[in-house]
Amino acid sequence: MNIVVCMKQTFDTEAKIVLNAEGKIDSNGVTLIINPLDEYAIEEALRLKEKFGGEVTILTLGGDQAQAAIRTALAMGADKAILINDPALVEVDEGGAAEILSQAVKTIPYDILLAGVMDTDNGSAQVAVRLAEKIGVPSISSVTKLEVDGDKAVAVRVIDGGTATLEVTLPAVITVVQGINEVRYPSVAGIMKAKKKPLSTIKLSDLGLNVSDLAPHMKVTKFTLPVPRKGGKILPGDAAQATQELARLLREEAKVL
Amino acid sequence: MPKGIWIFVEQSNGKIRKVSLEILSQGRKIADQTGEPLVAVIAGEGIRDLAGQVAGYGADQVYLLDSPQLAQYTTGSYTSALAKLIQEKEPQAFLLGHTAVAKDLAPRLAQRLGVGLASDAIDIEVDPERFLIFKRPVYTGNAFSFVETTSRPVLATIRAKSFIAAEPDASHQAEVLEATVTIDPADLKVILKEVAILASSRPALTEADIVVSGGRGMKGPENFALLEELADVVGAAVGASRAAVDSGWIDNQFQVGQTGSIVAPTLYIACGISGAIQHLAGMGASKFIVAINKDPEANIFTVADYGIVGDLFEVVPLLTQEFKKLVNG
Numbered sequence A: 001m002n003i004v005v006c007m008k009q010t011f012d013t014e015a016k017i018v019l020n021a022e023g024k025i026d027s028n029g030v031t032l033i034i035n036p037l038d039e040y041a042i043e044e045a046l047r048l049k050e051k052f053g054g055e056v057t058i059l060t061l062g063g064d065q066a067q068a069a070i071r072t073a074l075a076m077g078a079d080k081a082i083l084i085n086d087p088a089l090v091e092v093d094e095g096g097a098a099e100i101l102s103q104a105v106k107t108i109p110y111d112i113l114l115a116g117v118m119d120t121d122n123g124s125a126q127v128a129v130r131l132a133e134k135i136g137v138p139s140i141s142s143v144t145k146l147e148v149d150g151d152k153a154v155a156v157r158v159i160d161g162g163t164a165t166l167e168v169t170l171p172a173v174i175t176v177v178q179g180i181n182e183v184r185y186p187s188v189a190g191i192m193k194a195k196k197k198p199l200s201t202i203k204l205s206d207l208g209l210n211v212s213d214l215a216p217h218m219k220v221t222k223f224t225l226p227v228p229r230k231g232g233k234i235l236p237g238d239a240a241q242a243t244q245e246l247a248r249l250l251r252e253e254a255k256v257l
Numbered sequence B: 001m002p003k004g005i006w007i008f009v010e011q012s013n014g015k016i017r018k019v020s021l022e023i024l025s026q027g028r029k030i031a032d033q034t035g036e037p038l039v040a041v042i043a044g045e046g047i048r049d050l051a052g053q054v055a056g057y058g059a060d061q062v063y064l065l066d067s068p069q070l071a072q073y074t075t076g077s078y079t080s081a082l083a084k085l086i087q088e089k090e091p092q093a094f095l096l097g098h099t100a101v102a103k104d105l106a107p108r109l110a111q112r113l114g115v116g117l118a119s120d121a122i123d124i125e126v127d128p129e130r131f132l133i134f135k136r137p138v139y140t141g142n143a144f145s146f147v148e149t150t151s152r153p154v155l156a157t158i159r160a161k162s163f164i165a166a167e168p169d170a171s172h173q174a175e176v177l178e179a180t181v182t183i184d185p186a187d188l189k190v191i192l193k194e195v196a197i198l199a200s201s202r203p204a205l206t207e208a209d210i211v212v213s214g215g216r217g218m219k220g221p222e223n224f225a226l227l228e229e230l231a232d233v234v235g236a237a238v239g240a241s242r243a244a245v246d247s248g249w250i251d252n253q254f255q256v257g258q259t260g261s262i263v264a265p266t267l268y269i270a271c272g273i274s275g276a277i278q279h280l281a282g283m284g285a286s287k288f289i290v291a292i293n294k295d296p297e298a299n300i301f302t303v304a305d306y307g308i309v310g311d312l313f314e315v316v317p318l319l320t321q322e323f324k325k326l327v328n329g
Helices: A036-052 A066-076 A087-091 A094-105 A127-135 A188-194 A239-252 B018-034 B050-055 B075-089 B100-113 B221-234 B242-246 B277-283 B312-327
Strands: A002-006 A009-011 A032-034 A055-061 A080-084 A112-116 A139-149 A152-159 A162-169 A172-176 A199-202 A218-224 B005-009 B038-044 B061-066 B093-097 B117-121 B123-127 B131-138 B143-149 B154-158 B175-178 B191-197 B210-214 B237-240 B267-271 B288-293 B306-309
Touching: A002 A036, A002 A127, A009 A066, A032 A036, A032 A066, A036 A055, A036 A066, A036 A112, A036 A139, A036 A172, A055 A066, A055 A094, A066 A080, A066 A188, A066 A199, A080 A094, A094 A127, A094 B100, A112 A127, A127 A139, A127 A172, A127 B100, A139 A162, A139 B075, A139 B100, A152 A172, A152 B100, A239 B288, A239 B306, A239 B312, B005 B018, B018 B038, B018 B093, B018 B123, B018 B154, B038 B050, B038 B075, B050 B061, B061 B075, B075 B100, B093 B100, B100 B117, B100 B154, B117 B131, B131 B154, B210 B221, B221 B237, B221 B312, B237 B242, B267 B312, B288 B312
Parallel strands: A002 A055, A002 A112, A055 A080, A080 A199, A112 A172, A139 A172, B005 B038, B005 B093, B038 B061, B061 B175, B093 B154, B117 B154, B210 B237, B210 B267, B267 B288, B288 B306
Antiparallel strands: A009 A032, A139 A152, A152 A162, A162 B191, A218 B143, B123 B131, B131 B143
16 A cells, blocks of 8 residues: 655744744744644554555655654654755745645555644645645545545544544545544664665755746735733632632623623 | 625534624625625525525625535535635635634635635734735744735635624525535545534534633543533533543543634633643633642643632532522522
């Protein structure tokens, strides 16, 4: 089975966000990680490989620093990786990313494409589904359980208030949510093997694309930082006194009850 | 030529989602500011009766995409039907509430239409030259990004409770139009086998005015009954932190946080929740936050308007009694 995982490197979710002199998000000194939801996708891919045999390919748009994230994915058990590394990537929007990925997947055989439902940086949850539309395959997003049998996949998807069970004939794009599986840690042996696994770095021109093909539709005009929320009062006294006072404040001060 | 501010009015089993009414109400303001008509689009089966409700919120026109093929949401059928209608009528903007449906539908639709999409926006600014500018939380809600586009239609999904649903005006009339439902068979490759909704008398997390939430301090699944009792006195929804969900104490669908539901109720009561950044990302926009935690150093107290340092197993039942007194006068 040929499994492709679209993986993104993101900021550590604990990172303190500041703006630089140009008013953009400052990445200096920020710890970078594999997008947490993509970890679940990688794990799901490895489980499929363990069950059906085949190969897991990691596909990433990123800079030089993305290699570290890719090596971790390879250490977990993925077989090879393609990193699309091009200065033009800075200005690309979700449609552009989908365009680039669609050209990249043309070069590799795939039965199933997996990704986390969204990344914790931009949080738009668009690229994988856009990719599916672009390459003309079905997509199922927010999947919490995936079963594959031959060329059929049955996916349980999270919906408001419950779940929906869907069936599709592969190939398909599946995006996954937290809890679909338990992500493995790379073993020491895995880390050693990862160093030798193929990681090819390509540019947009290698995919027959140039910057003008990827003119973004969405323009970010500025970033702002939220006004930090301030703590209020700790209510004194024992539990009986504090709860009485809380009820009073919620009614009289906050006016919510 | 004004082609309209279009609002996707999402319905489930004949009930309109609250967020759709919120964006419809805001859409009315945008329509007035831009001189565009406000148009609602409802998709489903047997949905004609919903048109009247939608008129009350200010829609000038209502398109009904009424077909057995749209009875239940699937990515393909809804993308197909909506794309065809939008390509035909060319609205200026198409706004959806950021629900599980829209999170799935909007990117596919945007790609099909060849336009950008502002996801999970929490505010819309109307600019005479730049049209609509969307404010979006990014980096776990630790920054806001302002985005705009020159492509048409402008597509965006709007987070629940970003806007307020107006009081409906039953006398307001709208032109109701039955739109032709065209679904490309190629869009029907994914087959819906089953839908399982957890029946609950409690409000949906993202729609509730009050949320009572439990974390690691709950110590076990059975203790959530204490929170349910408190919640039921004031008609609240029940939520949980990732720690509680990961421990298997409560189902995933109750999780509040970066990778769960993002909520902004009037009142959020956090019980035994430490207040990790990822949890705050999910409830930090609540109007009022109450924290109950044994640990005075817990991070949650840095954002709580009112805090009680104490044992939640003692505090929560007492609070339930106090709320009962308030509710019963």
